[in-house]
Amino acid sequence: MHEETCTMSTVIKWNKKWLFFVGIALGFVLFNCVYHTRIGKFSVITPEKSKYSVWPQFESKSPINNIFFRSECVKAANYSLTGLSDIKTQWARAQHPLCQKYYNKFTSIFTLKTRKATLSIPEGFRSKVRGWLANNEDLYQEIFVQDIIHIISEFTREHTVFNPLRDKRPIQPPDQSQSEYFDELLKATAKTCDFCNFTHFTAEHTFGRVQSKHAFTASNIFKIDTLHAVVAMKQHDPLHWSLEEFVDLFRLTETWIKKANSHYPQARYPALIWDILPKCGASQVHPHLQLVLDFERYHGEIEAWRRGAQEYYSLHNSNYFTDLVAVYSALNLTVTYGSAVAFASLVPKRDHEMVIMAREPSTDFYTLLFAVLRAFIDDFHKMCYSMGMAYPAVDTPEGKLPIYARVITRGFVTDIRSDISSFEMFLATNVNIDPYKTIDVVRSSVNQRLKNMNL
Ligand SMILES: *[C@@H]1O[C@H](CO)[C@@H](O)[C@H](O)[C@H]1NC(C)=O
Ligand SMILES: *[C@@H]1O[C@H](CO)[C@@H](O)[C@H](O)[C@H]1NC(C)=O
Numbered sequence: 001m002h003e004e005t006c007t008m009s010t011v012i013k014w015n016k017k018w019l020f021f022v023g024i025a026l027g028f029v030l031f032n033c034v035y036h037t038r039i040g041k042f043s044v045i046t047p048e049k050s051k052y053s054v055w056p057q058f059e060s061k062s063p064i065n066n067i068f069f070r071s072e073c074v075k076a077a078n079y080s081l082t083g084l085s086d087i088k089t090q091w092a093r094a095q096h097p098l099c100q101k102y103y104n105k106f107t108s109i110f111t112l113k114t115r116k117a118t119l120s121i122p123e124g125f126r127s128k129v130r131g132w133l134a135n136n137e138d139l140y141q142e143i144f145v146q147d148i149i150h151i152i153s154e155f156t157r158e159h160t161v162f163n164p165l166r167d168k169r170p171i172q173p174p175d176q177s178q179s180e181y182f183d184e185l186l187k188a189t190a191k192t193c194d195f196c197n198f199t200h201f202t203a204e205h206t207f208g209r210v211q212s213k214h215a216f217t218a219s220n221i222f223k224i225d226t227l228h229a230v231v232a233m234k235q236h237d238p239l240h241w242s243l244e245e246f247v248d249l250f251r252l253t254e255t256w257i258k259k260a261n262s263h264y265p266q267a268r269y270p271a272l273i274w275d276i277l278p279k280c281g282a283s284q285v286h287p288h289l290q291l292v293l294d295f296e297r298y299h300g301e302i303e304a305w306r307r308g309a310q311e312y313y314s315l316h317n318s319n320y321f322t323d324l325v326a327v328y329s330a331l332n333l334t335v336t337y338g339s340a341v342a343f344a345s346l347v348p349k350r351d352h353e354m355v356i357m358a359r360e361p362s363t364d365f366y367t368l369l370f371a372v373l374r375a376f377i378d379d380f381h382k383m384c385y386s387m388g389m390a391y392p393a394v395d396t397p398e399g400k401l402p403i404y405a406r407v408i409t410r411g412f413v414t415d416i417r418s419d420i421s422s423f424e425m426f427l428a429t430n431v432n433i434d435p436y437k438t439i440d441v442v443r444s445s446v447n448q449r450l451k452n453m454n455l
């Protein structure tokens with residue numbers, strides 16, 4: 001009996017020991033599993049540079065132009081936002097190999113959804129709604145079945161919703177005329193402007209500032225990055241500048257990038273923003289750009305385009321921007337000047353978005369940008385605009401962006417209501433202006449201007 005108990009207790013003891021070791025081993029395995037999964041997840045995040053391939057060079061000249069497109073791909077169509085879905089249907093059926101090749105690129109880059117929206121209006125409300133439409137009976141009838149167009153840029157994840165009817169609503173002119181507002185603002189700010197006396201009233205980087213005939217750089221006082229400069233014109237007026245002053249300003253941005261990079265050789269990703277007047281977010285009336293040079297990647301939106309272009313390259317083995325420009329060219333949404341090209345975006349962030357692009361910073365690029373901005377100011381009579389721009393990264397052949405600028409207009413300068421809401425911050429962007437209308441005006445304005453400048 002005793003012996004038996006003894007044996008039993010030995011067995012139990014042995015079992016306890018065994019259980020203890022199994023427990024330790026199991027714990028160890030579990031710990032390793034969790035630990036390694038974590039590590040596994042982290043290891044997906046590789047250094048920025050190795051995420052990118054060397055793409056084929058950007059070509060601004062499209063192998064398919066709109067004349068060919070009209071004669072071979074889509075013969076009769078309404079070239080407008082509302083006509084796009086019909087253009088797409090016809091394009092899908094076109095037999096010419098070049099048509100098919102670019103149809104596939106178009107549908108890979110853009111998704112197009114056309115939707116109808118219907119409603120009914122209670123009797124007592126109808127006269128009020130008619131009033132909003134200046135009693136235009138045709139417009140009033142359009143209310144009941146509205147065309148809504150969604151365009152999605154699949155690689156950059158931009159999504160713009162157009163309702164052309166919204167653009168047809170009669171515009172109420174602002175209470176104060178825009179030019180009156182502007183003249184007063186200019187006068188009121190000139191006397192106390194710090195930028196007008198920049199040697200005394202602007203900061204500089206520890207490596208000093210650079211200057212040119214018409215422009216200077218300064219350091220932003222409240223920085224958003226290690227290398228964050230202000231590049232400003234020497235004159236105070238934000239709307240009236242010549243091509244010479246304009247090109248000089250942008251050449252100085254390149255000088256600053258070179259200087260900053262020589263002091264910080266690891267800083268390679270230059271980007272620039274420019275807002276005009278308070279309505280568009282400018283803190284000073286004096287014309288000034290903000291320039292950043294980042295160390296690992298571009299800031300936000302620009303890096304998103306670069307990522308998109310890398311995904312596109314991985315899928316199609318082709319330069320995203322070259323193909324993008326070719327698709328815009330086929331659709332007759334481009335205007336070119338020398339080695340630079342501009343197109344009216346199908347996924348605009350705000351009204352009239354134009355994108356200006358070239359392989360490298362060049363006089364052609366700046367001249368075309370100048371002409372587009374003059375079209376905004378002088379022909380659309382938009383007194384404020386916002387711009388974002390990327391330069392090719394310094395000494396970085398991987399994921400090399402072309403130089404590009406995106407410019408938009410933002411409504412009456414006197415309108416205190418913000419044109420940005422939760423819609424564009426958290427959902428898609430709502431723009432109602434047809435890119436075909438934008439390119440029509442911009443193209444004739446740009447061509448006229450460039451011809452007159454006799455370049
Ligand atoms: C492209 O659009 C313009 C208007 O902006 C028009 O005059 C021209 O005829 C169009 N091109 C073709 C090939 O249809
Ligand atoms: C273009 O639009 C007009 C009016 O909206 C229409 O009458 C015409 O049939 C359209 N043309 C084509 C080729 O779709």
Ligand SMILES: *[C@@H]1O[C@H](CO)[C@@H](O)[C@H](O)[C@H]1NC(C)=O
Nearest residue numbers: 191194196197198199200201
């Ligand atoms: C710039 O500011 C300094 C210091 O206040 C002043 O002496 C100088 O006259 C100013 N220059 C101009 C052009 O206003």
Ligand SMILES: [Zn+2]
Nearest residue numbers: 193196236286
């Ligand atoms: Zn000033």
